Amino acid sequence: MSEAIDSGQISSRFGQWLDRRIPPGKRITLSQHNVFIFPTRMGFVFGGLIVVLILGAINYQSSLVYGVAFLLGTMLLIGILYTFRNLSGVSLELVGTRAGFVGEDIGFDVRLVRPQGRGREGIQIGWPDGIKQWAELCDQEADTVRMYVKGTRRGWLRPGRLLVETYYPLGLLRAWTWVDLNAAGLVYPKPIFTDIPAGTYGRRDEGELIDPLGSDDFTDLKTYLPGDSVKHIIWRSYARSDELMVKRYASFVEPRLWFDLDQIPGGVEERLGRLTGLALRATRLEREFGLRLDGMEIAPGVGDAHLEQVLRELALYGMA
């Protein structure tokens, strides 16, 4: 009865037709303009039963068997009205979206409101890639249903049209519709957790002097580690010893961290993942941090709002 919704089954031509028929909107009320009705498999079996009964009535010349067949047939017809009535007037609105990371379920809150009066039963909603959920509109006039869709890649997750369906009351007919609530959930890159670098080099006018020598002059040499600035490599010694050495300078270590896409090695997605991890960790440690993505810069800050802003930029990096 309730097969999982086939994902991606809405072909583009059907999609275009749907867009004309049921235009996207923030709040959509179901009516005869946007609800479809068709018999279910059980409905067709029921139809077969009626045909068998009519054959029996003809062969046994029994008026009352005719009567049973006609009554069942009419019930199926009236069932169309009942099934449609169960959806009619219900309005759907997207009231909240919860962001998440790649691989997580992204939550969407859809609020269903029915007109006053008779309760509605057995309404299910769900996205093609998600799980169908029941909406309880029988005793209450409104219900908010949270649905999850798996975030597979970073950026905007647009789950597309939402399936609203009901088999009530007979299960022989299915009334359904696809509504587009313009749902879009933000999917952040999957975090890759690394240690926050002990010191990040900042500009002279910022931060706090921690070097006792009080100069940013050269102090000593150390072997190159990934992450060290290429500018400080001593190429002359490399020519001699096959070992990359970098000069170390005493500097200002600032408590405010700067996470810079350029300073992180790896592919773009991996670097974004590391930055995500760093941002999460810094927030948990309540360290101020800023973010530099190519030309874009987010001033250092701390707290959930700041984190959200950072994650948003990371999620949408490189997307139009």
Add this chain to the structure above:
Amino acid sequence: MVSSESSHSALHQIPRNSLALLMIAQVVVLMPHALHLSPWIVAVGLFCGFWRTRVYQGQWDYPRNWIKALLVVASAVGVALSGSDVFSLEAATSMLLLAFALKLLEMKNRRDAYVVVFLSYFVIATEFLFDQSMAVAAYEFGAMVVVTAAMVGMNQFHTRVRPVASLRLAAGLVAQALPLTVVLFVFFPRVAPLWTVPLPGGGTTGISEQMTPGDIANLTQSDQLAFRVVFDDEVPAYQELYWRGLVYSDFHNGTWSAQKSRFVASPGEPAAAGDAASYQVLMEPTMRDWLYALDRAVPETPGVRRVADYTLRSRDPVMSVFRYEVSSYPGARLDGRGMTRAMEVQATRYPVDDNPRIQAYADELWQRTGDIDGFVRSLLQQISSGDYHYTLKPPILPSENSIDAFWFDTQRGFCTHYAGALVFMLRSVGAPARMVGGYQGGEINPITGHLVVRQYDAHAWVEVWDEGRGWRRVDPTQAVAPARIESGIEAALSAEDRAELAAMTAARLGDWTLVSSLLNWSESLEHRWNLWVIGFDAGSQRGLLEDLLGDITPVRIGLAMLFFGALSLSVAALALFWRRRPTRRHPVERAFRSFGDAAARHGYEREVHESPMVFVERVGHQARVNPAQLQLLIAQLEALLYNPAVAWGSRELKYLRTQLRRLHFRLAFASTQ
């Protein structure tokens, strides 16, 4: 995707609400079948129901596969051994009911439940092959509601347990489906059977092809309906109501049997002439093909034919209430093309070595009288003046020389005894004679005026060949018990017999008591049911459609069906979608709402998140209302809004409305600046 699977299985489970209804529905649907099926099938049904109930209660487990296999095999063997033909309707119904009962034991998911629901509808329809009375129809209508409620329950939220709500919805649905059902019933074309089907056999009471003297006396114990008759004009006199059914020509070993009937084309036969009585008969199912009619019957319904002995046959056995029209010409002769040699041989044959005493008696009488008329007259005279008695409980007669024993020794008998003795004596002297079985009399329903003939009206009489007049009716019962023919069986019986009959046949209470008027009323209802529902066939459909549409063309029928169908569907739609006027709001809410609408016209729209108080405070500030006054208004609004007892005309409310109106003016003023 663990959550997905668990929610999936929850969707495929049968909600408990629906399961309970399904089990109730099963009992309701099986019950009427218990009356005509072997008790063991009912027992299997109850056993399966009990087992499933234990499973439902969590006490037992579902049966193992081998137990289920054993049950299926045992049921099939049981049906095969139960005696009736494997391809008969009874066997098919038994199998269907057993399958239905056994399906309960493996009903686990929704698909199984749907199978059970569909089988239930089917079982309801099968019951109508056995009984089409109004009471059964009403019962099965209720059964449809219960089955439908079970189906509704399957589509409700699975934790919701509200059987009453499901039942109410199902009842509404079925009731709303009725008008269109009637339209389909009237307009859907009735066609002839497509292929022959096994018919339910046996079990019905009525006249049969073999008759021993005691048979009709047994029929008299039954008040079951035989047929109803609606006369176009007046009902003929009671003593003329001889409903001819079968002609018995062969006598052997104390048993009379009807010969195989041959259909006659009857060319050159003199047309029936004289006054005719036209009527239609609604015959109850007999599973036999002979019909009943008054003399001399001319069938007016296609499919009904007359056979050589002037009785009527239907083309197919009468399976359900059968309606046929007849015109009877009481004055017309029953002799066809005269007496042939073969017919004469048949009508004078008798076992010569049986009943020697009565043969001698008849010979002696024949010597004295010399002609058939006188012979018959003196026999009837003998019966009425001699010590002969009419009784339902005649002494048992030996199988040999039974007529001798009756005529000379016991002298007590029923119509068949007298008719049999008369035919035997006539034949023994060479006069062609035969016995006729059927019904005599009937009862007129005072409400509708139709005639009701019941099994206790069964009767047998004699036909004697008369060269000048053809076959002539002679009823010896009239000689022994004239009251039987003039006013029915009850009058003819002894007090003892009558008391027994009254106990058996409640319908004949005689006087106009409350009970009998109630019975008359229900009989007339049942008659109309038979006339308009059960007996509604291609013929009556044509009649009704002609009355309704004039000319019957497919286009007209289609249009009429469309019109009435749309009409009845829109009645249902109206009932479903009629919006009741919104319930009356709280008076303060109404007052505030009208204020809100007015404010919105001046550009002060209330935000969704704003409570009335917050809204008034905001717009009040914007319109620069005195803060103290504003606070007073807000306090008052809040107090009244949450007081359910505020009346529309109360003083507080009037004050509040004035204040709100004042605020509205301020807003209007502020917005113009």
